[in-house]
Amino acid sequence: MPNNVSSPRGKLTQAQILEKAEELLVSEGFHAMSMRKVADACGISTGNLTYHFASKNELIDAIISSVFDKYGASTDPYTPTDQTASNHMNLRERISWVMWDSSQKETIALFTELWALAKHSETSHKSLQRFYKVTLKTLERSLARDYPNADDERLRSAARLIQTVAEGTVVTSAFRADRSRKQLRKDIEIFSEAVDHILSTDSGES
Numbered sequence: 001m002p003n004n005v006s007s008p009r010g011k012l013t014q015a016q017i018l019e020k021a022e023e024l025l026v027s028e029g030f031h032a033m034s035m036r037k038v039a040d041a042c043g044i045s046t047g048n049l050t051y052h053f054a055s056k057n058e059l060i061d062a063i064i065s066s067v068f069d070k071y072g073a074s075t076d077p078y079t080p081t082d083q084t085a086s087n088h089m090n091l092r093e094r095i096s097w098v099m100w101d102s103s104q105k106e107t108i109a110l111f112t113e114l115w116a117l118a119k120h121s122e123t124s125h126k127s128l129q130r131f132y133k134v135t136l137k138t139l140e141r142s143l144a145r146d147y148p149n150a151d152d153e154r155l156r157s158a159a160r161l162i163q164t165v166a167e168g169t170v171v172t173s174a175f176r177a178d179r180s181r182k183q184l185r186k187d188i189e190i191f192s193e194a195v196d197h198i199l200s201t202d203s204g205e206s
Contacts, residue, residue, distance in 0.1 A: 026109040092192040102169035147199040
């Protein structure tokens with residue numbers, strides 16, 4: 001576990017370390033990323049780095065936790081963390097955000113590395129399992145706010161579908177240079193209508 005730092009300066013340092021470490025993970029990959037490279041990128045000594053994160057694996061686990069925060073796992077998944085329950089995204093906005101984000105070069109590189117790590121590290125595997133489980137459940141809750149008449153089965157189906165499309169967009173975007181922004185907008189529109197149909201059928205929603 002990262003060293004428990006209570007001072008504002010210490011917390012800021014950890015946030016800076018995680019930011020630089022994630023950048024290196026995306027640009028160079030897990031095997032090329034080293035504690036020394038992270039320390040150099042942060043402008044600190046390796047000893048200072050290991051005070052905050054004792055090992056490379058511990059640092060990777062902390063990056064996964066920061067991904068939780070980025071995707072708002074404690075509020076709405078796939079929703080920026082400055083959103084609140086009274087100002088959350090509607091269905092199309094949420095789907096648009098996740099599909100645009102999933103098609104970005106940085107997101108593709110990050111999740112490609114995390115998936116590879118999960119195949120060889122039990123800790124990383126469990127962390128990603130928890131990530132998907134939590135985001136799925138919180139996505140169900142956020143959809144329930146938009147579709148209060150939808151039953152639990154439809155909410156679960158819609159949440160799983162959105163999560164699956166998010167991961168699929170990451171994979172296909174890595175190999176589909178021909179997919180234009182115009183085509184992605186069209187895909188978002190069609191997918192949003194499909195999910196809305198799942199949640200609205202026999203529920204009185206339009």
